[in-house]
Amino acid sequence: MSLFSLLDQAATRFPDRGAVFRGTEQVSTWAELRARALGLAGAIRASRGPGTRVAVATENCPEIVELMFGIWAAECVFVPLNYKLHPREMADILTDSGADIVFASAKIGAALEPVTDLPRTVIGSDSYAALLDSAPWPPADIDPAALAWLFYTSGTTGRSKGAMLSHRNLMAMTVSHLADFDDPDADCSLVHGAPMSHGSGMYVMPYVLRGARQVIPASGTFDAQEFLDLCGHHPGTAAFLAPTMVQRLVQTGRPCPRNLRTVIYGGGPMYVESLKSAMAAFGPIFVQLYGQGEAPMTITGLRRADHVGADDAVLGSVGYPRSGVEVAVLDADGSLTAVGEVGEIVCRGDVVMSGYWNNADATASTLVNGWLHTGDLGSFDDHGYLTLRDRSKDVVISGGSNIYPREVEEVLLTHPRVEEACVVGAPDPDWGEVVVAFVVGSAGSDELDVHLLERIARFKRPKRYIFIDELPKSSYGKVLKRELRDQL
Numbered sequence: 001m002s003l004f005s006l007l008d009q010a011a012t013r014f015p016d017r018g019a020v021f022r023g024t025e026q027v028s029t030w031a032e033l034r035a036r037a038l039g040l041a042g043a044i045r046a047s048r049g050p051g052t053r054v055a056v057a058t059e060n061c062p063e064i065v066e067l068m069f070g071i072w073a074a075e076c077v078f079v080p081l082n083y084k085l086h087p088r089e090m091a092d093i094l095t096d097s098g099a100d101i102v103f104a105s106a107k108i109g110a111a112l113e114p115v116t117d118l119p120r121t122v123i124g125s126d127s128y129a130a131l132l133d134s135a136p137w138p139p140a141d142i143d144p145a146a147l148a149w150l151f152y153t154s155g156t157t158g159r160s161k162g163a164m165l166s167h168r169n170l171m172a173m174t175v176s177h178l179a180d181f182d183d184p185d186a187d188c189s190l191v192h193g194a195p196m197s198h199g200s201g202m203y204v205m206p207y208v209l210r211g212a213r214q215v216i217p218a219s220g221t222f223d224a225q226e227f228l229d230l231c232g233h234h235p236g237t238a239a240f241l242a243p244t245m246v247q248r249l250v251q252t253g254r255p256c257p258r259n260l261r262t263v264i265y266g267g268g269p270m271y272v273e274s275l276k277s278a279m280a281a282f283g284p285i286f287v288q289l290y291g292q293g294e295a296p297m298t299i300t301g302l303r304r305a306d307h308v309g310a311d312d313a314v315l316g317s318v319g320y321p322r323s324g325v326e327v328a329v330l331d332a333d334g335s336l337t338a339v340g341e342v343g344e345i346v347c348r349g350d351v352v353m354s355g356y357w358n359n360a361d362a363t364a365s366t367l368v369n370g371w372l373h374t375g376d377l378g379s380f381d382d383h384g385y386l387t388l389r390d391r392s393k394d395v396v397i398s399g400g401s402n403i404y405p406r407e408v409e410e411v412l413l414t415h416p417r418v419e420e421a422c423v424v425g426a427p428d429p430d431w432g433e434v435v436v437a438f439v440v441g442s443a444g445s446d447e448l449d450v451h452l453l454e455r456i457a458r459f460k461r462p463k464r465y466i467f468i469d470e471l472p473k474s475s476y477g478k479v480l481k482r483e484l485r486d487q488l
């Protein structure tokens with residue numbers, strides 16, 4: 001069973017219907033998409049064996065769909081890089097994954113030039129077009145446990161970890177999506193607003209299986225006006241968006257396009273007031289997911305109907321366990337907590353990763369007795385709804401992107417006039433959270449900004465610097481982050 005079979009089925013059922021669109025323009029039919037993917041697979045297998053990690057570094061573009069399925073037809077591993085990362089961070093992932101084929105957009109390919117020796121094929125170039133014409137690779141059956149996607153999440157230690165997702169994991173995710181959240185057909189469309197290297201890319205699979213159009217905005221990024229235009233243009237539209245993006249839609253003041261059926265939000269906290277105003281503006285089209293790269297998009301959720309007439313406790317929760325997933329809350333001893341008691345959220349099921357790539361220690365502390373330890377704290381209520389209370393890992397989630405304070409702190413501390421630094425998230429109605437850095441030292445905010453921009457992705461940069469004389473510490477010498485948060 002290979003994920004390629006999803007595309008194969010769509011191409012058999014709907015060969016001549018439009019499959020992939022750049023904005024409003026059709027790029028390929030399902031039969032053409034299958035042919036392009038098999039050509040790419042042939043090009044990959046001409047020089048590489050199964051299991052080769054193939055990196056894809058690009059803004060959202062139509063070619064991601066054929067690359068994904070081409071890589072799977074070749075029995076290789078899809079390693080997408082978030083285009084918002086700093087080139088050095090991308091280089092770390094290339095090294096860690098052991099990728100030896102890289103497909104990149106012209107812009108990202110050029111940015112990678114100083115940091116990697118790996119040859120890059122520019123997506124959309126003549127040499128890329130030549131690969132599509134390679135002898136098609138005959139798709140074969142594949143062990144469902146075979147690695148399909150290395151999903152890179154940042155670790156609290158600052159080192160990126162690759163969650164190993166198999167064909168079985170992603171098939172379970174696909175089935176759960178179709179069972180719980182949406183029931184598209186060939187008259188429907190998936191519009192990619194969020195990065196396809198992460199959340200939005202995961203939804204490609206269920207919509208491809210049903211022959212629903214894949215629509216990639218021509219801008220390659222998220223623009224609320226363009227997004228709404230496309231949702232109005234294409235039939236039966238659905239999309240995955242980070243909570244911040246949902247807010248952007250509401251801020252346009254535009255009505256809900258008639259064709260927009262489903263907006264799946266998640267990946268970060270959606271505040272109740274924001275959700276209510278989104279529902280008031282767009283109607284009952286919202287679906288919430290709670291998941292993480294380690295259990296792709298599938299731990300708990302709230303369906304469309306669950307939002308209708310729901311009280312604040314339900315709207316502020318992350319819903320109930322997804323089909324095929326068992327979810328529990330454990331106390332510090334690993335015992336089940338009572339209703340209402342906060343503990344660590346764990347889950348198990350076919351969707352859960354097999355471990356972290358090349359990182360046995362992290363795997364051992366995350367997968368314990370068959371349960372995935374999410375690092376999130378939460379509690380169940382009497383009716384089985386789960387509420388996230390806090391994130392044990394102190395991760396800051398800004399605009400749907402995870403930012404790990406330790407990583408930003410480490411870079412701040414490399415500045416010669418920074419003595420101490422502590423990074424926390426401050427609640428923000430627009431971004432969910434924003435990064436705030438408490439700094440001890442004589443450096444100014446402008447020079448710290450420059451220092452950070454040279455070293456890490458722009459979106460991880462603090463929005464505010466607060467200069468203080470010393471950081472509050474516990475008697476063990478540990479910085480009291482909670483006290484700093486309270487100051488905000």
Ligand code: AMP
Nearest residue numbers: 266267268269289290291292293376402
């Ligand atoms: P990632 O692996 O990058 O997708 O990040 C996963 C983390 O995002 C989870 O462990 C949660 O802390 C957070 N998260 C995901 N979905 C939600 C949600 N619906 N509400 C609040 N936080 C969420």
